[in-house]
Amino acid sequence: MGVNLFGLSAQEIAEVIAPYGLKAFRGKQIAKGMYQRFLADFQDMTDLSKADRALLSEHFSIDTVTVKAEQHSKDGKTSKYLLAFVGGDCVETVLMRQPYGNSICISTQVGCAMGCLFCASTLNGLVRNLTVGEILAQVVFMQQQLAVAQQKVDTIVVMGSGEPLHNYDHLVQFLKLCHEDYVFHLGYRHITVSTAGIVPKIYALAKEQLPVTLSISLHAPTDELRSRLMPVNRRFSLADLLTAGDAYAMETGRRVTYEYILIAGVNDGEEQARLLAKLMKGKLANVNLIPVNPVVERGLARPKAEQMERFAKVLEERHITVTVRREMGGDIQAACGQLRHQILAGKDVK
Numbered sequence: 001m002g003v004n005l006f007g008l009s010a011q012e013i014a015e016v017i018a019p020y021g022l023k024a025f026r027g028k029q030i031a032k033g034m035y036q037r038f039l040a041d042f043q044d045m046t047d048l049s050k051a052d053r054a055l056l057s058e059h060f061s062i063d064t065v066t067v068k069a070e071q072h073s074k075d076g077k078t079s080k081y082l083l084a085f086v087g088g089d090c091v092e093t094v095l096m097r098q099p100y101g102n103s104i105c106i107s108t109q110v111g112c113a114m115g116c117l118f119c120a121s122t123l124n125g126l127v128r129n130l131t132v133g134e135i136l137a138q139v140v141f142m143q144q145q146l147a148v149a150q151q152k153v154d155t156i157v158v159m160g161s162g163e164p165l166h167n168y169d170h171l172v173q174f175l176k177l178c179h180e181d182y183v184f185h186l187g188y189r190h191i192t193v194s195t196a197g198i199v200p201k202i203y204a205l206a207k208e209q210l211p212v213t214l215s216i217s218l219h220a221p222t223d224e225l226r227s228r229l230m231p232v233n234r235r236f237s238l239a240d241l242l243t244a245g246d247a248y249a250m251e252t253g254r255r256v257t258y259e260y261i262l263i264a265g266v267n268d269g270e271e272q273a274r275l276l277a278k279l280m281k282g283k284l285a286n287v288n289l290i291p292v293n294p295v296v297e298r299g300l301a302r303p304k305a306e307q308m309e310r311f312a313k314v315l316e317e318r319h320i321t322v323t324v325r326r327e328m329g330g331d332i333q334a335a336c337g338q339l340r341h342q343i344l345a346g347k348d349v350k
């Protein structure tokens with residue numbers, strides 16, 4: 001097993017192959033082979049000489065992913081994959097065929113340390129951060145799936161398992177790679193990073209000059225309730241988080257999305273909607289309401305449709321931009337660590 005090249009930039013590849021006498025421009029060629037032509041074997045890089053291919057095979061490897069399980073929704077719009085890395089750790093990656101294009105949801109950590117009450121990804125704690133290559137491999141895998149139908153990934157949401165801002169350096173390297181012409185040439189505007197609210201890292205990300213959309217998982221309008229649902233709130237208060245969100249919007253000119261999952265009898269009351277509207281007033285922001293995906297282990301249920309409508313109406317009346325997330329993949333446990341958790345728990349997956 002040689003040194004893995006998957007996840008490196010063209011320049012980084014050029015640097016590691018230089019001692020073997022390969023020219024610098026080969027870096028980009030190899031990167032294109034891996035990221036755009038989905039080649040996982042140097043022997044298939046026919047634009048390289050036989051001698052170069054043999055040399056690369058001897059000293060380097062291309063570590064990608066293998067499919068451990070997959071589920072497809074009945075309407076054919078959502079596909080969820082449990083992808084395994086070299087070494088056996090696995091994460092979930094989801095493809096959602098939206099009216100506006102193909103959106104994929106990728107993971108940044110195996111497991112998660114955040115301990116949010118409603119989330120399945122965190123049930124077994126954090127295992128480890130993903131490498132840049134492991135984050136990127138999820139996208140390349142999806143590109144390869146879509147290429148069969150002459151399609152491609154149009155938007156990426158970094159909303160799978162893990163807290164992206166806890167794997168900050170790898171996240172930023174990954175975002176920069178997505179933008180490169182020899183990778184996906186994807187505009188930053190087509191990428192959304194979701195965070196539970198790691199305040200100092202929100203300021204750091206704002207300064208990176210990568211205008212990705214920031215999505216903040218709010219889920220509660222008071223510190224008391226938010227601390228109960230999301231332990232991270234005990235470290236970074238709502239006020240500090242909202243100030244960081246404002247700073248992100250100011251610095252990048254990008255509208256911040258506040259995610260608010262609705263949980264029956266917990267955070268879905270009209271008074272809570274009024275408090276949320278107050279917090280959002282005057283912000284360059286929009287609120288995304290999401291009926292909670294019930295996690296049996298946590299005993300949390302979604303509100304009735306009327307209740308969700310009442311909640312949305314309170315916000316709309318106060319001129320807050322609000323969308324109710326269309327549910328996708330409800331029949332395939334598309335939410336947040338549920339597939340991986342089932343597999344880990346030894347349950348049968350339909």
Ligand code: SAH
Nearest residue numbers: 119159162163194195196217259292293336
């Ligand atoms: N750690 C990051 C990204 C991963 S979670 C974050 O917290 O944002 C991605 C989104 O899924 C978050 O908004 C999270 O709160 C939400 N989520 C987690 N469990 C859920 C569930 N059971 N139903 C609906 N949304 C859930």
